[in-house]
Amino acid sequence: MPMRWLFESRGREGRTLDAQMREAGLEPARARWVIISHLHDDHIGAAASFEGATFIGGLGTAGKVLGLSAPRWREVDFHDTRALPPFDASLDLFGDGSVVLLRGGGHAREDVMALLALPGGPVLLTxxxxVHREWLHSDDVERVAVDSQRAADVRNQVRALLVARPEVTLLPGHELQGAPGSRGDVTLHHPEWFKAEAWPLSH
Ligand SMILES: [Zn+2]
Incomplete structure (x- = not known):
């Protein structure tokens, strides 16, 4: 996939997830759980650093893509789970409300979001x-999505959550504080991938 069409990052030495965790005093190998949002290359690159973890991903995602097998791989099955308005399917991972998984399914079929109850307040990892805040606040179509209508529906659910619960901190997949002003190497909301006029006629 020509990722440069979505964002034109040159990459940065020492800024991988595992490196940033160590910098913050966290050891990736000691992590017990890793939630995979989806299996695109730019979201799984540091997986090998979490050698002690069980990985969780959406139904239909293959643990073998990550070089994992049972018991290190667990698929989330949203069938028969309850709605957590505005979301249509949710799964309380540990049964205590600390990590609630939410079904996406527009950007990639296996999209999983996570609503975390942290001491500092709730955080939604999407x-x-x-993809990024610019898209959340637009009505543009995500053309890179496997299901543009579902992607828009999920986007609207996230919007509704943020209206109902303004205390929730949102962390999009490609959050870049202050971008693009502070990141001359990054182009957000590239017109090749996000277009207002891109809806299929049937919609
Ligand atoms: Zn991505």
Whole structure:
């Protein structure tokens, strides 16, 4: 996939997820759980650093893509799970409300979002179900999505959540504080991938 069409990052030495964790005093190998938002290359590159973790991903995602097998791989099955309005399917991972998984399914079929109850307040990790804030606040169509209508529906659900619960901190898949002003190497909301006029006629 020509990622440079979506964002034109040159990459940065020492800024991988595992490197940033160590910088913050966290050891990736000691992590017990890793939630994979979806299986695109730019979201799984540091997986090998989490050698002690069980990986969780959406139904239909293959653990073998990550070189994992049971018991290190667990698929989320949203069938028969309850709605958590505005979201249509949710799964309380540990049964205590600390990590609630939410179904995406527009950007990639296996999209999983996670609503975390952290001491500092709730945080929503969307992966690329919300690629970036610019798209969240637009009505543009995500053309890179496997299902543009579903992607828009999920985007609207996230919007509704943020209206109902303004205390939730949103972390989109490609959040870049202050970008593009502070990141001359990054282009957000590239017109090749996000277009207002791109809806299929049937919609
Ligand atoms: Zn991405």
């Amino acid at each position: 992966g690329d179900a919300v």
